[in-house]
Amino acid sequence: MPHVHNALHHATRLQDALRVAINESDASFNGLERAGETLTPVLDLWSRPEWALPRGEVWCARKLVVAAGGAGLFASVELVNGAGSGILTVVRAIRATGSGVDISIDSGVALGVVSTNRGIPIDGRFSVVGPASKSTLVVGQLAAGATNAQDIVLGTVSGVESRYPYVLPPGRKLFMVAAAANTGITVTVLFSERLAGDAELATAGL
Numbered sequence: 001m002p003h004v005h006n007a008l009h010h011a012t013r014l015q016d017a018l019r020v021a022i023n024e025s026d027a028s029f030n031g032l033e034r035a036g037e038t039l040t041p042v043l044d045l046w047s048r049p050e051w052a053l054p055r056g057e058v059w060c061a062r063k064l065v066v067a068a069g070g071a072g073l074f075a076s077v078e079l080v081n082g083a084g085s086g087i088l089t090v091v092r093a094i095r096a097t098g099s100g101v102d103i104s105i106d107s108g109v110a111l112g113v114v115s116t117n118r119g120i121p122i123d124g125r126f127s128v129v130g131p132a133s134k135s136t137l138v139v140g141q142l143a144a145g146a147t148n149a150q151d152i153v154l155g156t157v158s159g160v161e162s163r164y165p166y167v168l169p170p171g172r173k174l175f176m177v178a179a180a181a182n183t184g185i186t187v188t189v190l191f192s193e194r195l196a197g198d199a200e201l202a203t204a205g206l
Helices: 012-021 049-055 198-203
Strands: 058-066 073-081 087-097 101-106 136-143 159-161 166-168 172-178 185-195
Touching: 012 049, 049 058, 058 073, 058 136, 073 087, 073 185, 087 101, 087 172, 101 166, 166 172, 172 185
Parallel strands: none
Antiparallel strands: 058 185, 073 136, 073 172, 087 159, 087 166, 087 185, 101 172
16 A cells, blocks of 8 residues: 555545545545645535534534422433443533523433433434434432532523533533522533544543
8 A cells, every 4th residue: 555644544534524525426536645735725624514424423402491399409401421322422502591500520420310312413414303312411400519520600691601612421421500499491402422432532541
């Protein structure tokens, strides 16, 4: 095999995405060996949302309404990337209304029951119509101090929080918990999922 100094021939997913992006249907086409240096200035595979699916990323959203649970209980939505899932879940944006919401990432056991609430893919080309994410969302009521991580507080009662992309490897959970007890909240979460590389998980100690 001839030497390819940018080693693009190893990046099969990028090559597949490039073929789709330039409308090349022949899978045997091998004219992309130097695409990294010839196309990057004008073709950024990460800049356009319609190229996420060819890259192997699934973007999902879900809106959940949680009623007030009573004295001493905090309405919550818990996004769970299950242990052994083999994926990375990246939370891109959160909208919370009805109460201030605290956010924390927790590595402990999921507090909610097993949930069938899944994200709905927002790309109409996805093979499944309806809830299809591997990550699940659990609606619940938590006692004070139930999570184990430092909270990051949304500064507004109603708005979009997208300044922090929360990255959840397998076995991690993101808790969105009402700042005040016995109040209801509505939470909408936008997140993406993709297969995690072995090196990524090894770096994280997983």
